[in-house]
Amino acid sequence: MKALILAAGYAKRLYPLTKDFPKPLLRVAKKPIINYITEELERISTVSEIIVITNSKFLPHFKKWKKHFHFSKPVTLIDDLTRSNSTRRGAIGDMAFAIKKKKICHDLLVIGGDNIFDVSLNDFLSFARRKKPHPTIGIYKLKNIKQARNYGVVRIDRKKRLIGFQEKPANPWSSLVAMCLYFFPKEKLRLIGEYAAIKHDKHDATGFYISWLMKKETVYGFIFKKNWYDIGHHDTYEQARRIFLKNKN
DSSP: OEEEEEOOOOOGGGTTTTSSSOGGGSEETTEEHHHHHHHHHHTOTTOOEEEEEEOTTTHHHHHHHHHHSOOSSOEEEEEOOOOSGGGOOHHHHHHHHHHHHHTOOSOEEEEETTEEESSOSHHHHHHHHHTTTSOEEEEEEOSOGGGGGGSEEEEEOTTOBEEEEEESOSSOSOSEEEEEEEEEOGGGTHHHHHHHTSOSSOTTOHHHHHHHHHHHSOOEEEEEOSOEEEOOSHHHHHHHHHHHHHHHO
16 A cells, blocks of 8 residues: 655645645644654555645645655655645645645545645555445544534434535535545545546645545545644644644643
């Protein structure tokens, strides 16, 4: 299995912190956000390679990061060849680019480079493998349903199959939100390139991809309940810093 970390965004909502510095390399409890991901991936025996896709602007930062830290698994950097927010490929576009560039033909675990967590991915992967050849996404249960207005909200049935999706709804039907965490069996990798080939402006909104995917394929969801943050704004970044620093102490 290959693991792909998405780190090619320009994070305008976190300016000025990320104007000239990549969000996944911002520090939480004295280490880069992305290290929480790589450290967990290194503990997963079935992950044979960690691939990080970034952009031309921030590639030098990631080269320094890779040189500074020691990894027990191969870490490969990919440049998506964009230099600005206006030319970005988006999350789905970057997935498709990486798959084509690396000629990936293995099961693929995809995770957003701005995700920070203190939970093992082993249960998620065990669940996802049982659901093969269908894709599985990570789902997070928020404590406050009002917060779900800022995310893609999912509905699942008793078998944990996705049966509904709302993109940032004014009135969420649940507190279950989609995470930027995906498991794609190798048989379904084509569904990433297929969506990326569609001419539209929604390659950066993974929620629209989930809606599209649900119409093409059975999709399962695995629910996480422990600490997990998607660092999209200054407030979530500060909250994560407080929580993880407290846990470290």
